[in-house]
Structure formats: C-alpha cells, structure tokens
Amino acid sequence: MKKKQKIIALILVCCTSLFLSTKAIQKLGTAKLNKSYKLSKNVSQIIMSENNKSLILKKDPSHNWLLDGMPANEKKIKSLLSAIETLGNKKLISKNKSKHELYQVTTANKRLVLKDNKKTLLSLLIGNQGPTWNSTYIRFRSSKNVYLINQPLTTLITSDKNQWKELRINPFLSKNITQFSITLNNHQTTFELKNNIWINTKTAKKQAMNSVRSILDQLADLSGPSIKLASSEEITAFIIIEITETNKNITSYTLFPIENNKMGISISKKPNQFFSIDSQQTFPLIQKLNNLVTSK
Structure with a gap:
C-alpha cells in the first residue's frame, strides 16, 4: 500500500511540475x-x-x-x-x-x-x-x-x-492615373477613368478595374539600368504608352527591342537616356497591353 502511495505521490508531483512549467511557458509566450x-x-x-x-x-x-x-x-x-x-x-x-x-x-x-x-x-x-x-x-x-x-x-x-536605391524608371501611384493610351501596330486605344470606371473612349466599353490596375502597377515598377541615348532616329517604336495623372502631367513611354532578352524603354521625362529592361519584366506587361487592346 505504501508503495502504491509513493507511486501516486510521484505521479502527482510530476503532473504538478508539468502543469506549472507549461503555465510558465505559456505566460512567457503570450506576453505582449x-x-x-x-x-x-x-x-x-x-x-x-x-x-x-x-x-x-x-x-x-x-x-x-x-x-x-x-x-x-x-x-x-x-x-x-x-x-x-x-x-x-x-x-x-x-x-x-x-x-x-x-x-x-x-x-x-x-x-x-x-x-x-x-x-x-x-x-x-x-x-x-x-x-x-x-x-x-x-x-x-x-x-x-x-x-x-x-x-x-x-x-x-x-x-x-x-x-535601397530607386531603380524604377518612373515610379508613380496607379490611383493617380486618370487616362492612358496604347499605340500598337499604328493603332491608338485610349482608356479614361470616369466615376471610378475605366472606359474605352472609342467603343465605350467598360474595363475591369483589376486588369487596368495590374497594368499600371507593372508599368510603375519597371526598373533597369539607364543608358545614354545616342539618337532618337535609331529607335523603332514597338509600343507607345501615354499616361495622364490627376495633376494633368503626361508621361509617354516608348518600348523598342534591343536584344533577344532585353527591351529598351525611353520616357518623355528623361529624353537623353533609355533603360535596358529584362524581358521577364516587359513580356507579361506587353501581353496584358495586347489583351486589353484586342479584347472585344
């Protein structure tokens, strides 16, 4: 009987110790x-x-x-x-x-x-x-x-x-853009923000806010090293993008191929240089621009 009592007492001591240590850990872990x-x-x-x-x-x-x-x-x-x-x-x-x-x-x-x-x-x-x-x-x-x-x-x-350096070629806030146009294959398509809805100015078709915001976000995040521009006559534009901000400032982008895996981009704010952008950045953007222009 005494042996059983000792075993029971030992179990109680272990359980008590475990309980107290668990509470201590919980108290430490939940401190704020x-x-x-x-x-x-x-x-x-x-x-x-x-x-x-x-x-x-x-x-x-x-x-x-x-x-x-x-x-x-x-x-x-x-x-x-x-x-x-x-x-x-x-x-x-x-x-x-x-x-x-x-x-x-x-x-x-x-x-x-x-x-x-x-x-x-x-x-x-x-x-x-x-x-x-x-x-x-x-x-x-x-x-x-x-x-x-x-x-x-x-x-x-x-x-x-x-x-921590600003490597983006033209950082801006998508919410500040009120109009943008895309010129592709010599055809220009313009989209305007009216009452928080993007509208194709030619067809009056409404565009999904998320799809337009995605394009603008990608455009704002484009980054790459700056290179001096030898002559604007050497540029054969592939796509031209123009954005208008709430303060009426207008910025145009000209995209043109320079290598198999690189795209050159010049912007109106920095006319004496262009940026070499990796195709991993530009290809998804070009796809979205093409889909937006050709959507019916």
Missing part, C-alpha cells in the same frame, strides 16, 4: 508588447547597420526619401515602416541576456534606428529568422528581452545601398 509604433508620419531618418557598414535614408523638405542625395526606393521604405508599425502585439521569447547571442540580437548584429528631426524614436536589434520564413527575433536596444514577430525583418533590413 504594449506599445504602438505608428511612426511613418514622424520618421525623417532611417539608419541601418550591419557588419560595420551602415546607410542613412533621409527625408528632404518635400518629404521625398533620399539616399546619398539621390532618390531612394519609396515603396521599399513604406514596406519597412509598415512592418515596424505591427510590432505592438508579439510574443516574448526570453528575458535572459545570455540568450542574445543565440538569437543574434547583440549589438554586433543588424540594427535599425528610426529618428525624427530631434530624437530617436526606435532603436531595434534584428536577429535570426524565426521558425517561419516571415518571422524574426528582435530586441529593443534599451531592453534585454527577446521577442518573436511575424514580419520578415531579417530580409527587409540590409545595409546594402543598392537595395
């Missing part, structure tokens, strides 16, 4: 960051450091982001700040300073600093990728706690300047 980081409007400077290399992104008086005085990739910066703004509700992983090296959140690792004109808004150490591709271990510079967030900051943050 209680601070909200709505920083996008206030940030005027972004500093990223890694392996003794750093870069600084700054806003100019017109609120445009610059890198070394040149335009920076606004779309990528917006993605980064959006990821930072979601830090308010993430898991606490460790309170132990000895774990910093394990999660790669020491001062020798990636660091992100956000500033306004007067003070530091956020200083963050970026650690290893978490258990999923889009999760990251982080630590606030002023704290020893390690957190797990569901944002791919490990891949978003880099001190490689080439990753």
